[in-house]
Structure formats: C-alpha cells, structure tokens
Amino acid sequence: MVKNTIVLTGCSGNLGSAILPELLKDYFVIGISRNSNKVKLDNSLKEKFFPLDCDLSIIQVEDLSNKIKNILRENKLNLKGLVNNAIFNMPNSSMSIDSKTSTKAGEGLFFYHVRLIINLASLFSPESSIINISSMYGKVSPDPSIYLKDNEMNPLLYGSLKAALIQSTKYLSSIFSCKGIRVNSVSYGPFPSQKVIQKNPEFIKELSKRTHIKRIGLAKESAGIIKFLLSEESSYITGADIPVDGGWTAF
Numbered sequence: 001m002v003k004n005t006i007v008l009t010g011c012s013g014n015l016g017s018a019i020l021p022e023l024l025k026d027y028f029v030i031g032i033s034r035n036s037n038k039v040k041l042d043n044s045l046k047e048k049f050f051p052l053d054c055d056l057s058i059i060q061v062e063d064l065s066n067k068i069k070n071i072l073r074e075n076k077l078n079l080k081g082l083v084n085n086a087i088f089n090m091p092n093s094s095m096s097i098d099s100k101t102s103t104k105a106g107e108g109l110f111f112y113h114v115r116l117i118i119n120l121a122s123l124f125s126p127e128s129s130i131i132n133i134s135s136m137y138g139k140v141s142p143d144p145s146i147y148l149k150d151n152e153m154n155p156l157l158y159g160s161l162k163a164a165l166i167q168s169t170k171y172l173s174s175i176f177s178c179k180g181i182r183v184n185s186v187s188y189g190p191f192p193s194q195k196v197i198q199k200n201p202e203f204i205k206e207l208s209k210r211t212h213i214k215r216i217g218l219a220k221e222s223a224g225i226i227k228f229l230l231s232e233e234s235s236y237i238t239g240a241d242i243p244v245d246g247g248w249t250a251f
Contacts, residue, residue, distance in 0.1 A: 003028050005077040006230060007068060007120070009056070009113075010086030012038040014193040015133070015222045019083065022223035024048050027080065027230075030071055032056070032064070050075065057088045057104075061112060065119040072123065079123045081230045084113040084165075085133045094153040102157060109161035114168050117183070126180040129230045132169050134187040136245045138162030146206040162187075166241045173239035182238035184229050189245020191217040212247025 004027050010016040011031030017039060023029050024045040031039065036051030050071050054064055072079055089108030091101050117130055124130075137159035147153040166185050173183040190207040197204055197216075208215045225244050228234050243249050 003075070003077045004080040004125075005030060005072065006081040006083060007079070008032065008083045008085060009116075010133075011051075012036065013085070013087070015188065015191060015219055016085050018219035019085065019223045019226050020049075021045060022227055023083075023230075026227065028075075028077055030068055030077075032086065050077075055088075056086055056112060057108065061115040061119055065116065068120065069123065078125050079120070079128065080125055081129045081131070082117065082120060082124075083131045083133065083226060083230075084116065086113075088112075091155040091157050093151040094155050095150070096155065097157060105155075105157045105161060109158060110164050110168070113165065114172070117172060121176060121179070121181070124179070124181050127232070127235070128181045129234070130172070130176075130181060130183045131226060131229050132165050132183070132185040134165050134169075134185045134241065135159070135162045136187050136189045136243065136249050138164075138166050138187055139241075139243075140249050143210070146203065146210075148203070169241065170239045177238060182229075182234070184234075184238060185241045186225055186229070187241055187243045187245065187249070188222060189217060189243065189248040191219060191222060210248055210251075211245065212250065215246065217244070217246060 006023050006027045007030045008020060009032045011020045012033035020031055021041055028048045030050045030052055032052045032054055034055050036053050041049060052067060087108060089104040091105050113132060137154050142154040144153055169183050169185040176183055204216055225242060
C-alpha cells in the first residue's frame with residue numbers, strides 16, 4: 001500500500017487543529033507543532049498521525065527537514081503534499097517595524113516557509129501539492145475603525161509578509177511545475193479563535209458585517225479547500241491564490 005503523506009505545520013493551532021483530522025481521513029500526516037499533546041483525535045485516526053514536536057522559532061529549517069526525512073524513510077511514507085500553516089514571531093504591535101522585529105517576523109511569516117518548500121522539494125512524489133496559508137490581509141488593509149485599540153489591529157508586517165507569500169507561491173509554481181509539483185496559496189478571511197470570540201463579541205459583530213455572508217468563518221470550514229487542493233480533483237490548478245473569506249475581499 002502506498003502511504004501518501006502530507007506534512008502539516010501548525011497542526012495544533014486554530015485552523016490546523018480543524019484541518020488535521022480531515023486530512024487524516026485520506027492521508028498519513030506528519031504534524032508539526034510546539035506541543036502535539038494539544039491535538040485531539042479519534043482513536044481511528046491516531047495510527048496515521050506522526051507528531052513532530054518542534055519550535056520553529058528555534059529549530060533550523062535544515063534540521064526540521066532532516067527530521068521529516070527520517071520519519072518518511074523509517075515508516076516508508078510517500079510525501080504527497082505540504083501545508084505551510086504555522087505562524088510564529090508575530091510583531092508585538094500593529095506598527096512595529098524595527099530591524100529586529102522585521103527580521104523575526106520575516107522568518108515566522110515568510111522566509112521559513114519558502115525554505116522548507118525548497119528543502120523538501122526533492123522528496124515529493126510526482127503530482128504532489130504544496131499549499132501556503134496566507135490571509136485576506138495579504139491583499140487588503142485592515143479597517144482601523146473596527147479596532148478599539150491601535151495595538152489590536154492586524155500588524156503591518158503580517159499583511160506585507162503574507163503578500164510576499166502569495167507572490168512566492170506564484171514564483172515557486174513556475175519553478176516546480178516541471179517536476180509535477182503544484183504550488184498554491186489559500187487566503188483565509190475572518191476565522192477568529194474561540195478565545196477571541198468569547199472575549200470580544202462586539203469585535204466579532206464588526207467582522208461579520210464586512211463579509212457577504214454576514215458572519216465569521218468557522219474553523220471546520222477551513223479544511224475543504226485544503227483537501228481539494230491536495231487532491232487530483234485540482235490537478236490543473238497551480239500558481240493560484242484562493243480566497244476563503246466569506247466575500248470580504250470581493251467588496
């Protein structure tokens with residue numbers, strides 16, 4: 001049996017924890033997170049899950065790639081896809097753009113993901129799929145009027161670096177297409193965590209007003225596009241950025 005496998009970074013986060021169990025229905029998954037104990041899975045899915053506890057703000061891409069290679073080799077897994085979902089080194093405030101903050105944010109929001117793709121490129125089987133997780137704020141600006149405090153607004157560097165990730169997706173698609181590897185990005189809209197939903201209901205109302213559907217996205221709604229882009233059903237889609245934002249960026 002061919003054990004088609006997906007590498008999913010940030011598998012225990014807000015969206016990652018919703019995407020992971022859906023992927024496990026069809027694939028083996030190497031899930032990368034700081035603490036895999038946070039991942040809650042049905043017993044029927046656990047045998048296909050290979051947790052890899054790593055702090056991406058510390059471990060070098062080359063070392064992470066070697067760990068992934070070892071798991072693939074030892075378990076005779078066939079690498080079929082990568083979902084770059086992890087985020088780290090977020091700026092402390094919306095306008096932080098000093099040299100140190102910019103360097104760290106660049107790693108956590110852009111550079112690390114691109115280097116991981118390049119480091120793993122030789123391991124992908126033909127007709128594989130790579131997905132970079134971007135954001136609506138890689139294409140549009142946040143509206144300052146919906147934030148009670150300036151430092152609560154989505155950081156300048158976040159949107160700028162997510163825009164860079166969208167561009168790198170197009171670039172890498174042109175480079176890796178000759179190897180049969182597709183590269184796309186998904187730009188999610190308002191998918192706030194349960195913590196934010198419970199803490200600030202008025203903010204959630206403001207977010208909801210700005211979508212065509214007039215509500216926020218539910219974490220469980222994030223997985224369908226990922227499964228589609230990893231599957232053969234999307235075999236002619238590459239170099240694309242697909243919005244999943246309830247119509248936010250269509251206004």
